[in-house]
Structures are given as structure tokens and as C-alpha cells.
Amino acid sequence: MRELAYLNKHFARYKWHLLGGIVFVAISNTFAIFPAQIIRYAIDFVQDSLMVFPLFNEENILAFYSKMLTRAILLFSALVLFLALAKGFFLFLMRQTIIVMSRLMEYDLKNDIFQKYEDLHMAFYKQNNTGDLMNRISEDVSRVRMYLGPAIMYTINLIVLFVMVVVTMLSVNAKLTLYVLTPLPILSILIYWVSRKINQRSERVQRKLSDLSTFVQEAFSGIRVIKAYNRLSEREFEFAEHCNDYKNTSLELVKVNALFMPAMILLIGLSTILTIYIGGLLTIDGSISPGNIAEFVIYVNMLTWPVASVGWVTSLVQRAAASQKRINEFLKIVPEIQNPTQAPFATQGTLAFKNVSFTYPDSGVKALKNISFKVEQGKSLAIIGTTGSGKSTIANLLCRLYDVDKGSILIDNQEIDKINLDAYRNSIGYVPQDVYLFSDTISNNISFSTTIADTDEDAVLQAAKDAQVYSNIIEFPNGFETRVGERGITLSGGQKQRISIARAIIKQPSILIFDDCLSAVDTETEERILQNLKRIMDNRTTIIISHRVSSVKHCDEILVLDEGEIQENGSHDELMKKRGSYFEIHEQQQLEAMKA
Ligand SMILES: Nc1ncnc2c1ncn2[C@@H]1O[C@H](COP(=O)(O)OP(=O)(O)O)[C@@H](O)[C@H]1O
Ligand SMILES: [Mg+2]
Known part of the structure; x- marks a missing residue:
């Protein structure tokens, strides 16, 4: 229940909906109680009349009285009908306030969660799979909504109705009231137990269903591989197994579901029989009238659904609390990357790494070791190296998708984590590797x-x-x-x-970052793109990451990265003269190009 307290601030926002709902519940229940009293009055009236009639022997007086009686009964019926309509109208208003409130809060909650997701750091997305993230925002929120809407609505309804009906019943006869109410707590407990079972089993069904759809989805996405390797019949067999699982769990659910209604009807029946039996004895005593029995039967029927809903609501609330707990766990996470300031920042484009080291928090891979370099505004820098040498990591850090462990990154001589992140990111054009x-x-x-x-x-x-x-x-x-x-x-x-x-x-943008974005392009197209980029790169700071010499050779400065360390740096000509690893890569790629 503590977990659900998070939602209180939302209730405060929609307090008028809630208050309106409570008022409408009270009004509609008042209209529900009157008909029972009218029916009691009508029955007693008819019975009294029937006792009085035989005393008159005159034909025309009898005719007159029976006409009066018919009129009275018609009037009573019309009244009951009218009250039922009035009750229905206020029930409609009750749903319009409380259920609407729950929908509005659901909307707010979904937005809260989505916004939180967007703010969270990259490592968070590595730690949680997409399915989990989706479940929080869809399934868990719907369960919480069941608490916000139906659970609250039925609780208010139960309290109001219970107080009204029981007070009315007690005013008629305390002993009868006591007897009639005895089966009701049993009903609550039974329904609680049954609805827990139903929930557990429907969750199992849900899981099987999602297994099944994942399987089907994979089969369709991978249809090419399945066909090429001729695994059709194996897949069909597996699918049949998944279906069978799903069918069996569904049948389990059907079994408890089938128990629900009969159990309820049995208990209502028990209460009704008790009412009539005890009521009958009391009528013979003369302490109540036959009309009271009819009245009580109606009360008992009025109480059963709300009392049954205690069990149902309890399990709804438990489920909602569990879901809200999961949601809160996400909402509690503080984003590691935060915007430190709203002060405007116009990026010029001078970049510098100062002794930067970085280890990926989730994998513990030490991706960069003591990296330093500087790119003046409008210049271009190339980073070349084997896969896994840390090239993309430099791009990630430059976009501040992660913060460095040691050292610092300077943008226009200011530390990257001290400047307005939104403004800074708005000035970057980043082409990611994937x-x-x-x-x-x-x-x-x-x-x-x-x-x-x-x-x-x-x-x-x-x-x-x-x-x-x-x-x-x-x-x-x-x-x-x-x-x-x-x-x-x-x-x-x-x-x-x-x-x-x-x-x-x-x-x-002021800064362009191309992370290995020409790898799937042939060398001719690459050359043409690079020619066009020259014009665009003019006056913009550019980082080109590649493992191909042809992509990087025009850059002002080239870094050769190896296992997270800078092996060499300089211009193309300088590095070629040096005859180091850059030269080696160059020679090797020339050779391959000639072979091809
Ligand atoms: N998101 C990540 N989480 C954990 N480890 C990562 C992540 N991205 C890359 N790595 C690891 O960091 C090292 C450097 O990767 P990366 O910068 O992508 O290399 P490159 O782009 O040069 O191929 C690799 O060993 C890689 O496995
Ligand atoms: Mg990479």
C-alpha cells in the first residue's frame, strides 16, 4: 500500500472528480433504497386491503375498492420505475467522474514514465530489456488504473451502500439483520480467494500468450533462414507445443472462472432463504410485516455484489501495489547524465580531450585509456583503428551519452558537464555506427x-x-x-x-560526427560523398571515424587508436613518412584494393 502513496499527488489534481464521484454514489444509492421501501409498503397495503375487502358485501363498493387498488399498484410500479431510472442516471454520473478520473491519471502516469525513460542514461537501457520497459508503461499502468478507477469506485460504493442499507435494516429488525448478514463475510473471503486464483492464472495465460507471439514473430522475421535451412516442420512442431501450453493454462483459468458465479449465486441464495425463514418466523410472531420480508430480500440482493467486490477489490489493490512498486523503482532512478544549466550556450566547435579514461559501467570494459587530443574550431579530425579500439566510445563521450571516469572533455574550453546539454546537443550532427x-x-x-x-x-x-x-x-x-x-x-x-x-x-550543426558511416558504401560513392562533405565541413568541426584510410586521409589530423590508446597522430603525409602503423594499414588496404 505504501507504494500506491505515490499516486496521491495525482488524486489531489483530480479532487473534484473524486468528490463528485462520492456525491453521485450517495445519491444513486439513496434511489436504490427507496424502491425496497415502496415495495414493502405496496405488499402490506395489498395484504391489508385483501383482509378488509371481505367485510363489505355491497357489489359496487367492492368494485370501487378494487379499482382503487389497481390504481395504487400502478402508481407504486411507476414510482419504482422512476426511481430505478434516477438511480441509473446517477450511476452514469458516478462512472463519468471516477472512471474518467482514472483514465486521466493513467494518461498522466504514462507520460511521467515515458519522460523518465527518455531522461535516463544509456546504461539503464543496457540493463533493462525492451520488453520490461514496455510492460511498465502498458501492463503495469493498466493495473494501477484498475485501482484508481474500479477499486476506488466500488470501495466508495460499498461503504455508502453498506451504511445506508444496514442502518435501514436495523431500524426494521435487528435480529433479522444479523441473520441475513452472516453469510456475507464468507462471500467476501471466498471471492477474494477465487479472484486471486483467477489473477494468478490469467497472468500465467498472459505469459504463455506472449511466449507464443514472440515465437511467431521470430518465425516471421527469420522466415528466410527457416526456409533456407528447411526447418519448417521443426518449427511447426515447436509452435504446436507452444499452443498446447497456452491451451492448458487457459483451461486452468476456465476452471476457477467457472467456480466464480455459482459460488456467488449459492451464497446469495443462502442469504435469501435465511431471510425468508427467519422473516417468516418473525412475521408469525407479529414483530414484522410480510412486506418487510420482501424489503429484506431486496436489501440482501443489493448488498451481495458490493460485498463480493471486497474480495475482488482487495486483489485488485494488491496487484496495483505490486505494479506501482515496479513503476516506482524506475521513477526513483536518478539520471546519471543531467543538464547542469539552462544558460544559453552557442557552440563554436573547439573540442579537446584531456587525459580521458573511460570504462563501460555495465561490462567493465576499459574502452579508453588516457586519451588527449584537440581539434580547433572548423578543423577535421579522423580516428582510425581496428574494431574494439574505442573509436565509437569517443563519439559516445562527445555526445555526452556517457560521462568520463577520469580526465575531462572541453567544448570551447568549458567542461562538457558544465554547459547546457540541450543547447550543446542541438549543435551536434551525429551519424551513429548502427x-x-x-x-x-x-x-x-x-x-x-x-x-x-x-x-x-x-x-x-x-x-x-x-x-x-x-x-x-x-x-x-x-x-x-x-x-x-x-x-x-x-x-x-x-x-x-x-x-x-x-x-x-x-x-x-557546428560539430559533425561520422561514426564509420561509409563502411557499407563503395569507394567511388565514398569519394563523392567526401567531396560534398568538404564544402559542408567548411567552418564546421568534423570528426570522421573509420577503419578505411580512404575515408580519413583528407582530414587535418589523424589519430590511430589501438586498444583504447592513441598509437600515432599527425596528418596523412606525416604519418606516411613515419612508416608506423598508419603506413601499414595504408599499404595493406592498397593491396586489397588492387586485388579487388
Ligand atoms: N555500450 C557498451 N557497453 C559495454 N561495453 C561496450 C559498449 N560499447 C562498446 N563496448 C566495448 O568497448 C570497447 C570499445 O568499443 P567501441 O568504442 O565500440 O570500439 P570501435 O568503435 O573502435 O569498434 C569494446 O571492447 C566494446 O566491447
Ligand atoms: Mg565503432
């Missing part, structure tokens, strides 16, 4: 990095031309409006890389 395109049109993927974008078609075209992808795009039937990703066309690795480059350059 290109990511959203399931959207090519045009929107390119203009993603900017705000003016959508309207400025020319800029998108120009960026595509500079990235040497324009001619590919216009060959698609829908050109720039072609959708990529899941339901769109499949682009080649090189095309994706070039769209990603277009995304970076359309932004016209």
Missing part, C-alpha cells in the same frame, strides 16, 4: 534532426544530394514519401547510412 531509421517516410527521417524541416523541402533534397542518396530515393515510386522500416521498403545498408548522413548535415 544506423537507425524510424518507421516513417524518408523525408521525415531526414528532417528528423531539425525543427523547420517538414516545410523546407529544398533543404531535404539538398541534404539527400550531398549525401549521394538522392538518385536512389527518386527511383522509388513514392520518392521522398517512401516509407521505410517495418511496413515499408527495405533499404540496403549503404542507403540507410547515406540517409543517416543526410539527417546529420541538414541540421547544419
